[in-house]
Amino acid sequence: MSESGPVSRVTVAMEVDGRRRTAQIPPRTVLLDLLRERFGLTGVKASCERGVCGACTALVDGVPAASCSVFAFQADGATVETAHGAGHPDGGLGPVQQAFAECGGFQCGYCTPGMIMLTTALLRAHPDPSEEQIREWVSSNVCRCTGYAMILDSVRRAAQLCREEAAR
Ligand code: FES
Ligand code: FES
Structure with missing residues (x-):
């Protein structure tokens, strides 16, 4: 993660479903919003947004995490897996x-x-x-x-x- 201004934005980089992704985001952006709104991974669902229901579960370095309750910068450098990557490599269902x-x-x-x-x-x-x-x-x-x-x-x-x- 690197600071890109006094106020405002941080740069995060992570591997998401096997693809390297980067974004400049406000520091308080949660991982859920990064995945859905910046990376278009709308299969990661928002529901309670309080870390209770698990609808937003993604794996961060292999560990299930409520992505609504993790700041995106906390996943900087991590490997993130979502249900978008749960398919079989041949294109069928995993x-x-x-x-x-x-x-x-x-x-x-x-x-x-x-x-x-x-x-x-x-x-x-x-x-x-x-x-x-x-x-x-x-x-x-x-x-x-x-x-x-x-x-x-x-x-x-x-x-x-x-x-x-x-x-x-
Ligand atoms: S949306 Fe319910 S735990 Fe994240
Ligand atoms: S909440 Fe509808 S299938 Fe689980």
């Missing part, structure tokens, strides 16, 4: 996306990008998660539609698909 589609782990879909990123981080940390681990991780994000049963099914299925892909 395994976590595939699992949510198969198991109906969404209704309105508003929480889904955050759930996908949370699941991605969970399965990196615990490729064969216990039921308790799945419930504990999922409990950090809010879904107002599904009652969670199909989200839990989706996470279990995603674990299976990721393990199959890793075994190939």
Whole structure:
């Protein structure tokens, strides 16, 4: 990060979904706004904007973060992952996306990008998660539609698909 004036703007640079991005922004810009408004990644959803619901979840250096509650400058130099990068390199659905589609782990879909990123981080940390681990991780994000049963099914299925892909 470098100061570009006494008042006003800082320059941040980060890798976002595999692409190097830079921006000059007011210092108090949160990561959510940088991702959505400057980088056009509107799949990162804004909801409570208080760090409670997890709709805005992105991975910062692999760790799930409520991007509404992180200043963009705190992610300067970091690797940031959003649901925009969750697809398969061949252009199809990635395994976590595939699992949510198969198991109906969404209704309105508003929480889904955050759930996908949370699941991605969970399965990196615990490729064969216990039921308790799945419930504990999922409990950090809010879904107002599904009652969670199909989200839990989706996470279990995603674990299976990721393990199959890793075994190939
Ligand atoms: S919008 Fe960030 S946690 Fe709710
Ligand atoms: S699917 Fe609507 S909020 Fe989760």
